Amino acid sequence: MDWLAVERVNSKLKAVDFFCGAGGMSYGLSRSGIQILAGIDSALDCRVTYERNLPGAKYIRRDITRLSAPELGRRLGIVPNDPDLIFCGCSPCQFWSKIPTDKTKSARTAFLLRQFQRFIRYFRPGFVVVENVPGIYRRKDESILAEFLEVLRDLGYNCQDGIINASNYGVPQNRMRYLLIACRVARVHSLPEPDSGTPLRVRDFIGRENGFEPVAAGRRDSSRFLHTTAALSEKNIRRLEVTPPSGGDRSAWSSDSELQIEAYRGRDEIFRDVYGRMSWDRPAPTITTKFHSLSNGRFGHPEEDRAISLREGATLQTFPKSYEFHGTAITSLARQIGNAVPPELARRVGEHLAMVRHA
Template sequence: MSTINKTKKIKAVDFFCGGGGMSYGMQKSGIQVLAGIDYEEKCKETYEANIKNAKFIKADVFELKVEDLETELNLKRNDDELLLIGCSPCQFWSIINTDKKKSKKSKNLLKEFGKFVKYFNPGYVVVENVPGVLRMKGESGLGAFIKWLKKNNYKVHFDVHNTVEYGVPQNRKRFTLIANRITENELEPIKARRTLTVKDIIGKANGFPEIKAGHIDSSDFNHTVPNISDITLRRLEKVEKDGGNRLSFADDPELQLKCFIGRDSSFKDTFGRLWWDKPSPTITTKFFSVSNGRFVHPEENRALSLREGASLQSFPKSYKFIGTSMGSIARLIGNAVPPEYAKRIGKAIINNHKNAI
């Protein structure tokens, strides 16, 4: 192992950076983020508005050459203070997505990220993805990637973690890999001391004024929520506060949805309210829709607002989301790595580096 310079800051390059959840958390941990790379132009404004002193590079990893990245960011090979992060879009391996043709290209993104790791041989590597990449580790390329890391003297931790254990008020299971060739330690994200609930994060006591469906907030706070039809409002008025679900209106022939007649045990979270005293369910890209999961406010007759979804993802209230529609902003939020989780990964890496011999 090489000589470690403990006075130097760890610097990171965030591949598939999206709206910057991982980069923001890493910065908060004390890691210097050099750049975020993403093919989606739609991420650029949000990334640049929040991730200060980092470059946004619009690039497709299938076409990006390692030498070009090396030159643009002045990177060095075998750099003990370099961290490469790969949180590739995961539609192909997700249990939620059913259209595999659309997402087929995303199945090889981990392999493409691997070529940068093999070339630069950084001190640290982080991969975050859906649990499906582990279930299908042969096909996803994960098995071969872990084998290469171990063969090249990395200590590798990989597992499926629930972010609720790491300071995020949300049940969100994610595959996480942390590889380290600086010490003999297998690094894990640092756990939180207590579990946060919905009540800790949203509601009037936490600065979220009561609003009605259709409310538009033109400020950066973005406490914006879509409108709903009259019949949907009538359904929500029947759903019990604090954790109720669509069974509250199942016996009303006017309000019951035809697709659920005789299927009371199916998709019970549809039109379901969050519980105040529990963490939220996984914040998906459709969290602003009452019919796409348990995304109804615990008391108010509406879906979660954009800012409420972001807060349950552990973004600070000052984080700016820039998009052309509610849907585009919700995608940035729902696809993000929760910043608090990223921070706890970063802290584990920094602690390890400080304690290296």
């Protein structure tokens, strides 16, 4: 592979990141040499995070339903039919997620793909990238993905899409995702090539050897490192104390009448990951927006009696330790991290786009 040639092509590529959040996709693409023109999102709490980590890129805080394509063109100086322009659309995905949560609020953002489609019709960029939960693909007729793909093909794009596991792309998580790469200026023959061999492990990213000193539950880190952990009740700490390290789960205390949770009494087979510890020698589970909470998944530290910290979650998402997350509430910061596209996955997508453009 002629990496110098790839870098030359990459230097021409430029991207607009719709639904950018804290900037995982933008940052990863920038690491592949792609210029990030802007991120667009309605979230106020992501603005400082995005701007601090992506100097030179604009953060357009707008509800996409109230943003017109001509206005975006004026603000960014972009024009229709630019073969080197990339539009990324990683819209909020909670409505299509299999995680059993109340879908009432997320229903308002369930069909933002149709809004993204407006901008593609107007600008016809060289490339379109979509990353989302697998549910948007498995329920494509309900999610309007089928309609979206038909529109892309009518506009002259050829598409490659499918379900991938981020653990095959340098991310230490079992994170299943739908990925679409569409291009109208060259032929897309495949999605990025997955790694071969053993997936990365939790111990490759966190732990004392990776710069994470042991901390207790409820620790507040005011530095930019954000090794902050959620507080735990005395009972939850006792539960963790008897949960075996590196992969132990709540079955360890299911026969303890004081520690057992009423909802799981006699039903140990359901939601087995809840209150569990991560394993040192396996990929982490999907880092969600509630990864800081012991009761929302297998988010217990492999050996310390706490859930993983904000920085540990960000590191498992492949954000560099220098990446600054700004906000005042632990829930807001965790949401920024958990909602993000893992930057390493995005970097590989960027390299793949460059190779397609160069072919």
